[in-house]
Amino acid sequence: MQRAAVRAAVASARRAPGFLLKNRPPQNIGAARTLATTTLSGTTAGSGSYLRKFTLAIVSSLVLGSAYISSRGSNPFLTKVSLLSNPGDKEAFSTSAKDDVRIRKIVAVDHESLYTGTITGDGPLTKESMDGRAGRKVLEMLTPEEATAKLRQTEESYLVGRDRGVYRYDVVQLPSNDPIEDDHAERIIEVPASVPANEGHPSTDWMFWGVFDGHSGWYTSAKLRQLLIGFVARELNATYKAASTDPKVHLPSPESIETAIKKGFVRLDNEIIHESVEKAVKASTRSQAAELLAPAFSGSCALLAFYDSQTNLLRVACTGDSRAVLGRHQDNGKWAATALSVDQTGSNKDEAQRIRSEHPGEDFAILNGRVLGGLEPTRAFGDSIYKWSIETQNMIKSKFFGRSPNPRLKSPPYVTAEPVVTTTKIQPEKGDFLVMATDGLWEMLSNEEVVGLVAKWLETQKKAKGGSSSGDSWFANLFGFGGGDRKSLPVATNHDGNQDEAGQRVPIRQKQWGISGPEDRFVIADQNCATHLVRNALGGKDSDMLCALLTLQSPHSRRYRDDLTVEVIFFGEGDKSGNVVVNEAASSKSKTQ
Structure with a gap:
């Protein structure tokens, strides 16, 4: 499984003390950039802002998404499939998937990271975690038209x-x-x-x-x-x-x-x-x-x-x-x-x-x-x-x-x-x-x-x-x-x-x-x-x-x-x-x- 990760320090968050990573010295920006190419999580330093964790990972296999969610509760609506680098390409899916199965992109987010992947099938796709730990959620990604x-x-x-x-x-x-x-x-x-x-x-x-x-x-x-x-x-x-x-x-x-x-x-x-x-x-x-x-x-x-x-x-x-x-x-x-x-x-x-x-x-x-x-x-x-x-x-x-x-x-x-x-x-x-x-x-x-x-x-x-x-x-x-x-x-x-x-x-x-x-x-x-x-x-x-x-x-x-x-x-x-x-x-x- 291959991953491409990018990092960003955004938002000035004057009011959310829970976002502050206490007792952590500011990191060198160059070091943060290098770190972003090798790991899916870590801190970033934004000048004058809270230190945050932010990873936007384009996931090349839904194995990560399924494991991520299933480890925190039941996962009845996620289907494990095998993807190549382009999740929108039907040829990338396993031959067992039907041609008429709907393919949707998802966003999975928790307190540390944000992941994108794909899912097959229809039905509602807004789900909180089920292990009693708040703050984890899976959403169907907006289409470009919906984003606009x-x-x-x-x-x-x-x-x-x-x-x-x-x-x-x-x-x-x-x-x-x-x-x-x-x-x-x-x-x-x-x-x-x-x-x-x-x-x-x-x-x-x-x-x-x-x-x-x-x-x-x-x-x-x-x-x-x-x-x-x-x-x-x-x-x-x-x-x-x-x-x-x-x-x-x-x-x-x-x-x-x-x-x-x-x-x-x-x-x-x-x-x-x-x-x-x-x-x-x-x-x-x-x-x-x-x-x-x-x-x-x-x-x-x-x-x-x-x-x-x-x-x-x-x-x-x-x-x-x-x-x-x-x-x-x-x-x-x-x-x-x-x-x-x-x-x-x-x-x-x-x-x-x-x-x-x-x-x-x-x-x-x-x-x-x-x-x-x-x-x-x-x-x-x-x-x-x-x-x-x-x-x-x-x-x-x-x-x-x-x-x-x-x-x-x-x-x-x-x-x-x-x-x-x-x-x-x-x-x-x-x-x-x-x-x-x-x-x-x-x-x-x-x-x-x-x-x-x-x-x-x-x-x-x-x-x-x-x-x-x-x-x-x-x-x-x-x-x-x-x-x-x-x-x-x-x-x-x-x-x-x-x-x-x-x-x-x-x-x-x-x-x-x-x-x-x-x-x-x-x-x-x-x-x-x-x-x-x-x-x-x-x-x-x-x-x-x-x-x-x-x-x-x-x-x-x-x-x-x-x-x-x-x-x-x-x-x-x-x-x-x-x-x-x-x-x-x-x-x-x-x-x-």
Whole structure:
């Protein structure tokens, strides 16, 4: 029996301490790669992530699958057959198998490994282990068509006919947790010409896009979806009005706009952390108190983009380790990838130093790249156990529920929701685009790969549409793509190593999986660009890998992939209808009805 094994370290798992392999030193990536070619199990090291065990083994004989399951309970639906390297080839089966017997692929998963194999016959194929040991399951693998349907289940695409520098944006989510802990929000606010700060200009659009990476539950990210853009917009409105009263200024300074965005973030977190306690104390029931405190007990990173169509300035506010990357076409025909945010984790030297300087003498303020040895992001909404005083935590525990304060807790708060804000001048005429995503994407693809994949997708879109109609003028105006059939991505070479100089975690999948080049990995099969990125993050051309990873259900899936939320914003001029409409070709049916 032959086996081909590949390994990956994915997902940032801030909240599942059971996933942590304690007292295990980080392993050298090169050693991990070598190990992956010789064994079916072992640990992998992901920079800034929990150490996990993950093996995706393409099994060349179902003997392994049968033995694996039968050793843990009865196995009435598995038929032992003999396979060659291609499990879908009927000629590979023993001559005793009937020609009309249905052949299905399976996924078997436990706490250590994930296997794929085949099974013959019909009937239900979802089975838990029967030996009393939880966490082992066998599932029928999704077909490529079913995998595609799952990828596209939540996709949304919108055409922005505002003639204000944004042509389109695409969104998709893929859950790993049940329910998904990520969330997102988008909003366009029209600032009329009558507003003093806008005199002499046509009405201005303030456009917002946000992705929120929840952890320890979905409550905080849902709160951000509902309220964060509104909090920031109110602070911006007050700042612009204040500037309009000064006849020499009219528009606020860049520093005051940045301050307004930070105020919006901090004020919402104050409501989540502190005002919720005041309300919970007055609540009439424990269930009501639990509802009020839920967003404080869970947590969420936040990434918010704010585009002012009057100035063409894009501001990206980052709290946590979601990431925004700008793609821009260069004179040499390729695209440059520029990170507009920095991953804020305990592995970021600047962030670690900031927290240590705020808590002098506390050796455990940052431990093993985590706040107090527990939380990976150094900035987040919620996460009250890193912000409440010891007295408040003891009161919550005695009056309602909760747990004892962390024994390392000395001088909270250790975590802040205040974002780091960057400002970038957008050049729509160069086909600028922005990719915003939770860390589940960046653990599998580098900044350059993501930008290159979007650029390649644009090449294909332009080639397919030909810029033949007025509605496609945006594609027609994009220049310099050429070579739509070339295999390589039209972007700079990927980073190498675990972390770049700016503190960004670089995915190690290429090393661990022994991938030789982009042409061996990537495919273009989706109208929605965000879906296109997720497909290629999870396997691309490797259909078995893609289908196996998408077959997994919660909680098993959380060991192999994180919740994924991806937004792609395309800058440029579309039609001048003034409307924002659903792009039906790149949206799921549920979004178009």
